[in-house]
Amino acid sequence: MHCPFCGNNESRVIDSREAPDGVRRRRECMRCELRFTTYERVHSMPLMIAKRDGRREAFSSEKLERSLRTACAKRPLEVGAISKMVVNIENELHKLSKAEVEARVIGEMCIERLKILDRVAYIRFASVYRDFQDVDSFTKEVEALAETPDEDDGSKSQLRLIEDDVPRLARRGRRRRARHG
Template identity: 45%
Template sequence: MKCPFCSHDDSQVKDSRPTEDGAAIRRRRQCEGCGARFTTFERIQLRELTVVKSEGRREAFDRDKLQRSLMIACRKRAIDPSRLERLVSAIQRQIETSGESEVSAATLGGMVMDGLKALDSVAYIRFASVYKDFTEAKDFEDFAGSVKDIGSK
């Protein structure tokens, strides 16, 4: 494992333990070159996943990008980070177990919307504003009205 501080190629594992949800192994490492310590996470990956964008462009599925998007939508909300981590893991697992190596961005966005709807209505609306490309205040008003309808059923 390459050191993030000095780019030395060798590091020694000092400690390994499973994460809280058991979906990954957390490893503390020490660089053989500069002695700095850093943490890595090892996760099971069933297959290489590709996201097909709406214009047809393909890019590798990036778990960290998904997690950053969720964190932005949930910024300043009282949501436990471990719940976001579980949501990201559940979405990734759902994609991997679908049997397909490619997933459309629309399908992925729908999975995120479903997860956020169950988690927090404000985060759900924030994510939808980007995902559905709201262009004016009326878009927010209409969408928020539909969310209110969902919550009252």
């Protein structure tokens, strides 16, 4: 492993941890003694995506993440929720043990997860993915979504108000007065 700072190829592993998509290792360069992080993951066979127009292209987790980030832009999501979703979708695709998967399958995996994660992001993604031809078909999709019960009570995707922290912070700031007698 080459040090990203000095190029030396000798380093020692300080810490190893399981990561969602492999192993995270903290290393220290033997020459410059600076620390850096590496990630290991199993390299499986390349997955090809069959597009609607008949083209074939290699699966790109970066491309998938970009499209999900676009749909989720300015939404109050947990940090790392999109990356986690991409890793889960990629793992599910590899579990299919197929060399080629239709783009439709990936789109449906995204749709399912976004519907649970954030309904606005779901509608944004669906509007591009499902390629609505007119306002009526788009309206039907929104109405169908409105009729399904929300699996979330809103607290998961809604940010807390600052006032929620005020009583806790006020208690923490109080000090007892010492009695002098």
